[in-house]
Amino acid sequence: MIEQQVQIAQQREGEPVKLPRRRRKLRTGRAGLGVYIFLAAVVLISFFPFYWSLLIGSGDASTVRDPDRSWLPGGNFFANIEAVVINPAVNFWRALMNSIIVSTVVSLSVVFFSTLAGYAFAKFRFRGRGPLLVFVVATIAVPTQLGIVPLFIAMSDLGWVGTLTAVIVPNLVTAFGVFWMTQYIGQVVPDEMIESARIDGASTFQSFRLVVLPVLRPAATMLGLFTFVMSWTDFFWPYIVLNGENPTLPVSLQLLQSNYFIDYSIVLAGALLATIPLLLLFVVTGKQLVAGVMAGAVKG
Incomplete structure (x- = not known):
């Protein structure tokens, strides 16, 4: 209040107004030394x-x-x-090729089917959508070991034991992938964008392919990388169902520890x-x- 009264009096007397200088600390956007030390420690521990x-x-x-x-x-x-x-x-080169085939096919399949399912759960309104999504997410809490016996029996009845098909088919889609894409699509894809595509004459799949899919590249890439790593390092199920035939790389390398x-x-x-x-x-x-x-x- 006093500064405002002084400025008004100076204006009446014809004197130039002198505004008080305020020092503001500008942020340069650089992280502090502690952040670099913390990141360096994380890198060293990870390496x-x-x-x-x-x-x-x-x-x-x-x-x-x-x-x-x-x-x-x-x-x-x-x-x-x-x-x-x-x-x-070990048969390294054959095991390496098997791991590349399994990981690539599983990653592409998980991204494709999870994206389609996530799009349906996030943008479509149908009866039972909520309970069905809850059921899909709840399957994440079920340990994999509980389904090994019935899954092995199913693979044996189909005649897939000892083949890569028995490793690929059960992992074509994952509950985590569906949940991940559902949450991402619900947050980043507005309904107006899809409605605009439909007004322009695009079908449901065309709206998904031309409008929704380009927006999902970050989440799809992350899901694909995560799935590839999980499939590449998977040991338990391939070790059981392959029976030493067409082994993947982790199953093949465990033979290095089979000696006395x-x-x-x-x-x-x-x-x-x-x-x-x-x-x-x-x-x-x-x-x-x-x-x-x-x-x-x-x-x-």
């Missing part, structure tokens, strides 16, 4: 298992039991990798070798994933 696998996998059979081991990688890594690849019991004496340098070299395709996948698709998330976050 340590890979480094430990490289450390042991580049040594020999005595590296694990050596208390005075060096923390620098040894020179036997490629020799251990060769021992894994040429092992006839386990050479952990070879085992960890094989485990690290099986992880390399996943790392390459994230390197290739990481930029696309981030770009998709940023594009989906911009509201026009």
Whole structure:
């Protein structure tokens, strides 16, 4: 109030008005030192298992039991990798191809069917929609081990035991994928966009393909990557249903531990070798994933 009265008096006397200067602390958008320290700690903790696998996998059979081991990688890594690849019991290249086929088919199928189901649950109004969605989500709480016996009996009756079909078909769609896409579509896809496409003469599937699907790229990419990793590392069900025939990579690599004496340098070299395709996948698709998330976050 006093400053306003002074300004009014100065205006009446013809003097220039001098406004008080207020110092404002501008935000530069840079994170603090504590954030960088925290992120560096997270990176080191996440990277340590890979480094430990490289450390042991580049040594020999005595590296694990050596208390005075060096923390620098040894020179036997490629020799251990060769021992894994040429092992006839492991059949590495066949197992690698089987894992690529299973993971790719399952990932594409989960993304496709989960997106369709999520679109129906999020944008369609039909009787029993709520209870059906609750039932689908509730199946996530059921342990996988409870359905192994009836699932194996079904695969045996169909004659699929020992084939990759028995691993692919039960995983063509997941409850998590349906729930994920339902929530994402309900939040980012407005009803007006779909109604506009229908007014222009588009059918239901055309509205989904031309209008909804491009908006779902960030969520679909994340779901596809998550499903690929889960399918690539799955061991329990393929180990049971394949019976040593057409094994996937985790099932094949467990044969390295079937001997009386386990050479952990070879085992960890094989485990690290099986992880390399996943790392390459994230390197290739990481930029696309981030770009998709940023594009989906911009509201026009």
